[in-house]
Amino acid sequence: MSRLQFTVPPMPHYMLCGPVTYEPGRRHVSRRNIGVFDLLVVREGCLYMGEEEQTFNVEPGCALILRPDTSHYGTQGCKERTSYYWLHFQTTGSWTVTDDELPRHGLEPYDEKRTQAMWSYSTHTFQIQVPQFVKLLHPSKMDELFEQLIQLNQHFYSGSAKWSQQVVFQDVLRELSASMAKEESTPAAVCAALAAEYLRKHYREPITAQELGERLNFHPVYIARCMQRSYGCAPMEYLMHHRIEQAKLLLLQTDLAVARIAEEVGFNQAAYFTSCFTRTEGISPRQFRQRFYYG
Template sequence: MNPLLFRIPPLPHYIASGFNRYPPGYHHPNRQHIKVFDLLVVLQGCLYIGEEERRFMVNAGDALILRPDCHHFGTEGCREDTAYYWLHFQTAHEWPPLPGSGLDSGSSTEPVGGLPASFFNMSAFNLALPQFVTLLQPAKAEELLAQLGQLQATAHLEAVRFRQQVLFQEVLQLLAASVKPGQRGSQSTVCAEQAASYLRAHYREEITTAKLGDSLNFHPVYIARCMNKEYGCSPMEYLLRYRIEQSKLLLMQTGFPIARIAEEVGFNQAPYFSSSFMKLEGLSPREYRQRFT
């Protein structure tokens, strides 16, 4: 089953939550187009729920997210006493299921304070949540949901509403962390992510494709194929872009000369750094720095 894909920022936001306990025979309500995501976390018993053509048996320790645009209904009554938390949330972005062909990793280009988002590396990212999962830490999820319930009486206070959102983000982290490692991505995705992590950790050093391959125990050609599929660029292109992003931070935050900044981010020659910066950013390092003075 494909997970639900959320584009961030902004983060999905908490709306309301509660706790239900029902005797045997209870049927989940028959509803359509409820306009919000409905997260169900079962503590005791089992819920028997349908969503369009899909069927779920949500046992104790399981979590299920029902979509805003679907028909939900009970497929049969509970067979025993059943207790569960429910939580409504929504997002400002579109949220289609994760397509089998991979994620759209395009960056946001909305202006921030008169400057393009690329000036601050403010690219959006994806949060994939399992629609149905057995929680790795059900007790922790129960604790967080109980805290949300306790805050309901004071939810008219600004500070409390902020606390609700913080607790909700912790719930999302638990859901995301409950996905089994084998379900997180293909071997090519894992290879690309490992390569990116290595390049980001060692960007100040001299790196070659051969050195990268030896470090990861993958053939350089395979690494390049994986990174092109996942990030749309070769390892060396990824490294160059990351070095330029790090140089932008130094240009804003320090008074270092351009030559020192080039050295700090892994360039052997300042002229090559300046020409690479101009090619990627459309202006020189000095002109970029002047934007903030």
């Protein structure tokens, strides 16, 4: 699946939208390098579209995003009455097209510049993805969002209306992203997500691979295989990483002793906590606190 990947901030921003109805025989106009992203959401009928060498049959409940830097065109006239929403949006940030899924979780080695950006007042960018073509998970919800945007168009020169439109547009992007995730969900991905959720929720408690398997009703080996595929690590490694992330917060936001923090995040022994923290982050817990302390 082709994905549009945006580096944020800045977030992609809404420009304008509206409804269109085509009678049988009418086709979408041909355009080149229009300079904005064009989101099409079909409500009834079918829109036959092409972009460069790719073709799409956009049926009811489906969404297609046409890129700002390519040529697109109608491949044939509509065979029946066809109605759809269109929406133009843009970004001032960087973006790309990819077939690769964003990693769900990364266990990255310690990097001083990256860590300083995360734990200081510097802006830390990240990536979001939306599908270029997808069958919507909740078509009726998308209809509601478009109707809200259209109503707000009537107050186009109002600052508060423009602000509201940007908020609603973020929900449109989330609906697209959720639809993509649903299409790609597999039993293995569901198992990995359940395991990760359980580990995050119970990270303060002693957890073994056997107990995790019993709680989720999956074999521990299967859970480990699923998490390795989805998160790039085994369950206990994921658990340790999450505990260390929680420990970072306590190191920065409290004056608790390192031994107490180790206990709070699920480590039985302070020495083992310090060893794991140092191996993962490249510095000890005390050094981490001293380096990023603003008091």
